[in-house]
Amino acid sequence: MKKTVIGTIGGGALLFLAACGGNGTSGEGDVDLDWLTTPSYSPQATNEEEADYISGKIAEFEEEFPDVNINMDLQSTDIDEAMSRLLEQANTGRAPDVAAIDGFYFQRFIDYLQPLDELFEEYDMDIDDFLPFAQDVIKGEDGQIYGLYMNTDTRVLFYNTEVVEEPPATWDEAIELSLDIQEDGYSGLLFPGGRGEGTAVTTLWPLFWAQGGELVDEDGNPSFGEGENREKMLNVLSQIDTAVQSGATPQRVSSYGGENDLNEEIAGGSAAMFLGGNWQLSFMRETLGEDFENWDVAPLPQIEENQFATSAGGWAWGIFAEEEDKQEAAFDLITRLFISEQGMSEWINVHGGLPSRESVYESEYFEGDEFSDVFREYLEDANVRPASPRYNEISNQMQIAVSEVISGSKTPEEALDDAWSVVNED
Amino acid sequence: MKTTQAGQKKKAGRWRDSPLPWLLPLGIILTFVFLYPVFEIVRFSFTNASLMDTDYEYTIGSFLRLVQLPGFYQMLTVTGIFVFASVFFQLFFGFLIALIIDRGQQLKMRGTVAVRTAVLTAWAIPGVIIGIIWRIMYNETESGIFNHFVSLFGMDTMPFLSDPQMALFAVTLANIWRGTAFSMILLYAGIQTLPKDVMEAAKIDGASAFQRLTKVMLPMLAPIILINLIIISIDTFNTFDMVMALTGGGPGQSTEVIALSIYTSIFREFNLGHGAATAVVLLIINVGMTLVYLKILGKREER
């Protein structure tokens, strides 16, 4: 299969890296550590506390490893772009020593990454302490550990208890409720419904997964448009269509591709319930003032009662460097910043997000908030997006489909069939 | 510089008469940057290559698939409308503003320079920033500025970016804002060079302002208008940065112009073969436009 080819090229790339490893410009014995991170996980984070936290930890690290020079590189904030670029770098042997990788891309990098089992042992970390979905992401098919899963996130229903007394468990309930509260000047059910990954993860997949739908088959080929899966996906689109047609959801959600696109409406004060990501709490806390007290979270409403699904996201760190001293330095740096019990706790205290390690929820360092335990409960059964190389195409086509349905240019059936005909070759 | 030796002179003379050294840098750069990539993109269009993978097979599947895609004709239509409307109004407004500014200058009105500069400013802003600015303005809640204006007229909020037709309109309007300056400055330059006596003569002959415009000015400006038309058509066909920042191609594919579609296929879906096939379609459009260009130029030279 394709794997072997990637493997060979990956091997070649590593040889290349190893060959070039020695000729840094720095003094003898010094190690140049190329650290690729995202702007928000860097000293340049827009939030000051986060920036200070990271700078502080780096200073600590530099004291302990005086011979390591950290060369920080920032990724594009456009995740697809950043990830495809990193893959291309790995492909051509130019990968950095350690990099932040979006969780659902992680499996595709494993052929280029170094196993970390020994370092896990050395740092006394237990893989089983990670939440189930995180383990799935960072373990390779060979059973070895290839990554360090940092904080995670999940999708929930947020609602204003002043307006919505009982959170809706199903979409039909949500629609009914929306029509009621609109009479008092509130917006109905809001969710991302435009072109962007937020739409897929928050709105589409949980509804689909809760019915037992499978986006891809065992070989990673798309399967959402065939047989039972088609029925299930059609249910999803029809349900969303009903919400918009009935007036429960405004059409403008078809221009919101990400969870944060809803923030303006939340801040404007007319939103009463919306599907979003847990991290939006910190924005709400900051912006809503006293009104924040009235907000609560509940599981995402589903098509039928007693169904449950949500998505977990988040990033993991992978180490590309072959040299042991670099691996060790990279592992120490990342663990210190984001993974160790203390590091993960402190990082989440300033950054928000949710621990991916069970022990951190109990940790003395972890402040958490009134919602942490609720989120932890949801996360136990959370799904992650499939690691198929075809995933991006599936996601993009379904984003197109749902925004077509919402904006009224296609029926659910037409939109789904069109998406399927694009994705399903042969 | 003068060489005295006859032999050297002859040799140097041959070089001196050859245009080659003068053209060499241009030749090298154009070959390096265009020839190889165009060859590669055509080659990739006949493969099923993915950005994530290094092996691929040769196939014409990408093209067959492309023309069968439900979104293919929509993409062409959207691009067509976007280009046609942008070009038409950029040219129209550009000409109108050029006339107004020219008239204002003749009358030595204050503010002429300010108006000219304001129009030119839009031209100097990178497309992404224009997309970001207009996206903020099109906000569909009541805190959006355009929707605030709409509400002043007692109307409901308008779905600027979430209705397919409206979104295409919104993108086109932003593009007209962006591109009018170029046409304005080119046509303004053209108007400056019109022989004053011809215009005066027409006036004395009793031609109305409108007649002077259509019978005298437009024919004289025709060559410059044509060139302007071609340049902005090509620019608009190749535009995508602004659209990407403004709508990302949505809702659905209602604003996915061809250049954006290429980008999306390759960098969002990692489908290099498909993106390359779309790129070849754009290439064909580009070449078609060049031929039109040449034909027009050819006609001009004949005159």
Add this chain to the structure above:
Amino acid sequence: MLSRKQRFLTKTGLYFCYFVILAFFLFPLLWVISLSLKTREELFATPPTIIPETFAFENYARVIEQSGVLNYIQNSFVIVTATVIVTLLTAIPAAYAISRFKFKGKSPLLVIILMTQMISAVVISIPLYRLFAQLDLINNYVVLIIVYVAVVLPFSTWFLKGYFDTIPYAMDEAAIVDGCSKFQILTKILIPTSVPGIVSVTILVAVQSWSQFVIPYILLDDDRLYPVSVGVMNLQSTQESVSTHLLAAGSVISVLPVIILFILLQRFIVGALTSGAVKG
């Protein structure tokens, strides 16, 4: 001549047009400036306030401190300057050769040059990315600038050739009689006479490369090297916070240098463009 009343009416009408044009073209900019001075709370006010209640200049301080926006501007200046210089050094000799030499294959050459002008940057960037990645030339300003040059070169050459064509050949002949070499004809006669044309090309090339997006977006992957056109994308709201006001401040900072340049040089720019453009 117009009567006084007619003149007054025309002027009034024209001023009205001026107002509409100014409003249409300046409003987006004014609105962004207004947003950039608002606090986060005021961003979401309904109805929106046109003039910010409190002028939150700290937004600017924050953007300058925490994003690389000044760095992006600096990068843009470096790239644009280098592109302009290399373009002129390449286009002037080529335009000279095409304008003044008689040689076989001149028309096909012109056709080829025009063809390349039409090719979309997105089409060439992708294969170039793969090529440069293999040669380890990603993030290399030299090759980046060569690609920038290639994109503006066909147009610049064609434009300058048109300009040179308008200069009577008699001047060359006089110079030849005086014993000038081809090089001297170019530097002593054609270039000095074509200053407006060359300035026009410089402006057009500068504006085009300043706004260039696809090429740096694909061929650079180190954000410290990004020009403004790409860097601003990084300012677009990240997962954690709404930053419309910061985004607005960033946009203002990134367009400001050029707007100031335009205002300062506008007389000159228009002059050069009007005397240059029409000769194409």
